[in-house]
Amino acid sequence: MSKRQHISATVNGDPVEFLAEPGATLLDALRDDLGLTGSKEGCGSGDCGACSVILDGRLVCSCLVLAVEAEGRRVETIEGMAEGSKLHPLQQKFLEHAALQCGFCTPGLLVSAKALLDANPDPTETEARYWLAGNLCRCTGYDKIIRAVMDAAAELRQEKV
Amino acid sequence: MSDVLERRDAAPLDDGHLKVVGTRPVRPDGADKVTGKAMYGADLAMPGMVVGKILRSPHAHARIVSIDTRKARALPGVKAIVTAADFPDLASEEFEAGESAGNLRDLSQNVMARHVVLYDGHAVAAVAATSSSIADEALALIVVDYEVLPHVTEVEAAMSPDAPVLHAHMFTQGLAVTPDKPSNIAKRNELTRGDLAAAFAEADVTVEGRYTTAAVHQGYIEPHACVASYAADGQCQVWSSSQGQFMIRTYCAKVLNLESSNIRVTPAEIGGGFGGKTTVYLEPVALALSRQCGHPVKMVMTRDEVFRASGPTSAGVMTVKLGAKADGTITAADVVLKFQAGAFEGSPVGAGSMTALACYDIPNFSIVGYDVVTNTPKVAAYRAPGAPISAFAVETAMDELAAKLGMDPLALREKNAVRDGMKASYGPVFKNIGYVETLEAIRSHPHYTAPLGPNQGRGLAVGFWFNIGGESTAAVNINEDGTAVVISGNPDIGGSRASMAMMAAEVLGLPVEKVRPIVADTASIGFSMLTGGSRTTFATGMAVTQASQKIVEDLKRRAAMLMDVSVDQVDWVDGVAVCRDASKGKADLSLAHIAEKSGQTGGPIGAQVSLNAQGAGPGFGVHLCDVEVDPETGHVTVLRYTAAQDVGKAIHPAYVEGQIQGGVAQGVGWALNEEYIFDRTGHMENAGFLDYRVPVASDLPMIDSILVEVANPRHPFGAKGVGEVPIVPPLAAVGNAVSAAIGKRLTDLPMAPPKIRAAIDAG
Amino acid sequence: MSNVEFIAPTSPEQAAKALLAGGPGARPLGGGTDLLVQLRSGRLPAGLIVDLKRIPEAIGIRQDGGAFVIGASTPGITLSEHKALGLAWPGVVEATNLIGSTQVQGRASMAGNLCNASPAADSVPALVAARATCLIVGPDGRRTATVESIAVAPGKTSLAPGEFVLEIRLPARPGRSGDAYLRSIPRTEMDIAVVGAGVNLTLDAAGVITEAHVALGAVGPTVILATAAAAALVGTKADEAALANLDAAARAACNPISDKRGTAEFRTKIAGVLARRAATIAYGRAEKR
Known part of the structure; x- marks a missing residue:
C-alpha cells in the first residue's frame, strides 16, 4: 500500500492537516479524517452531486478530487454554510418550502445552489434547473427545491439593495 | 401549488377549526438536515470500528465449487471473513412482515449465496479489515471457483419450458394440476368475475395489446449502510439506514438465529427508500463479521452494488383486452401479467393483479398473474409495488379504447369509475373513496383544456393503491415545562416526524414547535411495522393521536384535582384546562402549570399506545401530462404535469405535495429512460447513475399537485396514505402523451429516443 | 485505488519524466473526472498519478x-x-x-x-x-x-x-466564421453523447460558405472528420438543398455500433439531423460575426 501524504489545507476557513492515501478522495478525507460527514457519497462517480463542495471557489464533486490535490487549497463544505446558528437564506428557504424529504441530497444541493447564486444572483428557473442538474434528488421531483432556490435568490438580491 | 377542492364527511377530530393540522410548519428535523448534521447510515463512526466489504459474483448463474479465503485471511489488517458457512442453513419458511412477505431461506441466501449464485452481484463472501483499502485487497485475494451455469434474465424466456431452472425445488403453485417438473414460474394467481367470453361476444368495441415495462431501481441517493457490533455476551447493536428498525431486528434474528432481546437496532436517518429499504442486505453480514472479530463493523454499499444487488422492481410483460359498449360502458377485461421476481420468488404480481382494474366497475373480468424467477437481483418493494406496471398496461389500453370509441379519455374513466358501495375488483366494498372527485378535479383544471402546439401530446391516466394500517406504537411524554416529546418507531423517510408532532400538538392544544418528535430504537419504543405501504401517517399517526388523547384525559383529571372540582367540570380548550362552571371562579390552568405541579397529581405525565390500525382508506390519483416530441431526434420534453389525488386529509400539505411530486418524477423516469440493461452474460451494463438515467432537475417542469380531501373517517383527522398512489399513473400518462404527440401507439417502456424515432420512421 | 502513487510536478519536463518512469500505469491527471472514475471502478490499473495542475502553462x-x-x-x-x-x-x-x-x-x-x-x-x-x-x-x-x-x-x-x-x-480565424456543436442525449443533462456533431464555417461577403469542417462523435471508434459532409456545404449558403446533402453525407460517414446508449441505426439518422442543425446555427453565427 502506498504511503500516506501529509496535507495542509483550509476547510471552511480553518486550517486543517491530515494524512491521505494517494488514492483517497477529498470526500474520504472530509468524512473519515476531518469528521465532516455533511458531504455525502451517493455514487462515487460524479453523477449525483451529493458530495458537492467548493474548491478554491469552484463547485466540484469531492468524490472526483483526490485528497492529496487539496494541498494548499481552500475547501468550503455544507458545514460552513450557516454563520454559527444563523442559517444561510438558502438553508432557511429549503426549510420553509419543504424542499427536502429524506434530506440526503440536501447538503450537496445547498452547496451547489450557493455556488449558483454567487455566480448568478438572478437566475431564471431554467438556468437554476440546468445548474442543479448534477444534483440528483429522488424524493421531491425538484419542484420545491427550485422554488426555494428562486425565493432565496430574490431574498439575497433584496438584502444587497 | 395545491388547491383544496373537496370536503365531504369530516373525520372524528376535524371540526373544521384545526389549528395545526393542515398548516405548513418547518419540519422539526429540518435544521440538522440543511446543515449537514443529520446522521445517516454511513455517518456513524465507532471506537475500534473496522470496514466490512462484500465479494460479489461476476456470474449471473453459477455453482460455487469452492471458496478459498486463506490468502485473504493472511493479509495483515484483515479481521474477519465470512461465507455462507458462517450463517445457519435455514429451512424454507414463509414469513409475513407488512409489505415485505417472503421466505426465510430465500432471504438468507440472498444475503449470502449458498452453493449457487443466482445473479451478477450476488454476495459470496465478506471481509472486515482495518481499512477500506485493506478490505479491497482482501476481497481480491479470495479465490472462488465457479462452475458457470446457463442463465436467463428475461421474464418470458424464463417461463419457457426449456429455460435454465434456477431452483430445483420450485414447482409452480396455483395450477389446477400440480406440475411434476420444476419451473421458474413460482406461482400463478387469478382474479375473476362474471362471464368473460359472453361479455366479449356482446361488446361493440374491443381493444387488445401487449405491453412491457423494464426493471427499474428505486434509486434512493443514499446507498445501504450500517454499523453492527456484536458483544462477547451475545448482545448486538445495529445502527442502520432502513425503513424499519424492527424489521432489521427481526431479519437479523432470523438470519443469524439470535434472540430479538439481544439485538438493539437504532435507526439512522434514511436517505430515501421507496420500498427498497424494507429488507436486509448488509446488517446480518456486518453482525456475522463483528461476531467473528469483536470489532464494530461498518458496511456501506457502493452505487454499483446498490444497482447490482439491491432493489429493483420487476420487469413486466402484460396483455390486456378490453370490451365495451358503444356508449363507453366497459363490459369485459382480460388481463395477463408476467412479472420478473429476480433470483427468488416474490414479485409484486399479486398486488399488480389486485390493483390492475381497481379504478373500474367492470362486471366481467379475468386477471391472471405469473411470478417468475430470473437470474437478476431479487426484486424489492418499490412504491405501490406492482401497481405502476399493471396500470401502465391497463391505462394504455384504456387510451386505445377511448380512441376507438371516439370518446374523451377522461369521460371514459368517469363512465366506468368505481364509487362508494361498489365491490372492488380485488374483493372489498369501497367506502369513503374520493375517486370521482379526483377525476372532477382534473376535469375542472385549466390544464385539461389548455391548447397544444405541434408535436405535442396530452396523456391521461389514473391509478390506485390500497394503503395499509397495521401495528404501531407511539408514546407521548409531557415535560416539566409543559412541552412534549413524541416517540415513535417509524423511520422518518419524508417528513413523518412533522406530521406526528402536528397531530400531537393539535390534540394537546400546543403550538407545534413545543412538541418534539423522535424516532426511537427498538429498545426504547414498542413494536412498529416498517415505514411502508403509506401507513405511517395513518397508523402511527393514529397511535400518536390516541396517546395524546389519553394525556388530555389525564390532564383534565389532574386539573380537576388542582382546581378541586370534579373531572367532568373540566374542559380542555387550546392547551388550557377550563372549569365549565364560571361561577366557581377557578382560574384556567395551562398545560405548563399542570406539568409543573405533576408531582402533586400523580407524577410524570405520559402515555403510550400500541395498536393495530384498521381502515386505511385506499387512494386514487388522476394525472395529466403534456409532452413535446422532437420528431427528428425522438427526444421527449415533459412540458406540463398535473396530478390530482384523494389524500383524505393533508396533515402537512407541503409534504403531501412533495410525495406527489416525487412520485411523479420517479414515474416519468420509469416511462422515459430508466431500465436495467443486461449484456449477453447477464451482467448489468448500466450499474451507475451515468447510464441508469433518473430524471435530473432540467428534465422536469414544475409538478402541479391538487390535493383532493375526501376524509377517511377511520383516521382521527381523516388522513389516507399518500406516498404510493402518485407513482401509479405516470407511466401511462407519459406514454399516452408521447403516443398522442407522434400519432403512433407506443407500448414498451422506457420510451427512450431511439425507440420513439424508430416508431416514427415505421411509417 | 489503494496502490496509487501521486506526484504534482511544477514543470512539463518533470511531468514527462515522471510519466515515462511510471510505466504503463502512469497517468496524467487533468480534471480527473474520467481518471478517478476509471481507477475506482478498476477499469484502469492503479499506478502513478501525475497531477498537471501545478504546471503554470x-x-x-x-x-x-x-x-x-x-x-x-x-x-x-x-x-x-x-x-x-x-x-x-x-x-x-x-x-x-x-x-x-x-x-x-x-x-x-x-x-x-x-x-x-x-x-x-x-x-x-x-x-x-x-x-x-x-x-x-x-x-x-x-x-x-x-x-x-x-x-x-x-x-x-x-x-x-x-x-x-x-x-x-x-487557430486564428477570419471574420464571418462561426461554429456550433450539438449532441443527442436521452435526458437534458448528465449523459454521454449518443451522437455529437460539430460544424465550423467561414463565409464570404455574399454569405457563401468558403470553408467548412464537419466532425461527428459517437458514430465510429474515433471522432470522424466528415470531409464529404463539409464539401456539401462549401459554395452554398446552407440552403435547404445543401443541408439535405450534408445530412446524407454525414450519415454516409457514420460507422457506429449499437450499445446500451443507442442503436447504430438511430445514431446514423441523428448524425445527419444534428449536422444539419449545427450547420444552421454555425451559419447564423458566421453571418453575424
Missing part, C-alpha cells in the same frame, strides 16, 4: 495573435467565463460546457476529454471541426499534432510513453 487561456491557447488542465467553466473565446469559438465552448454537470465543469478539461479517447467526448468534434492542434510534451521534447490524430481507438491514444498534451491551440 497547463492552466488558463492565452491569446496569441488571433489564436487561443488553452492549458491542458483548464476546467471547462473557465472557458465559459472567457468572453473573447466565447465570441470566437462559441461551438467549442458550448461543447466543452456540455461535459457533465456544473460540478464536473469545475474540474473537467478539454485535454482530458481528448486524451480519454472516447468517441463520444463532447468537446472533440467541436475541436476537430475547429482544426485545433495540441502541443505535446514528452521525454524527447515538444511536438505539435492535430486534435484528430490523438485518439486512435476507444480508450487508446497515439501518445508515446511519457507524452502528454500540455496545450490545445485554436
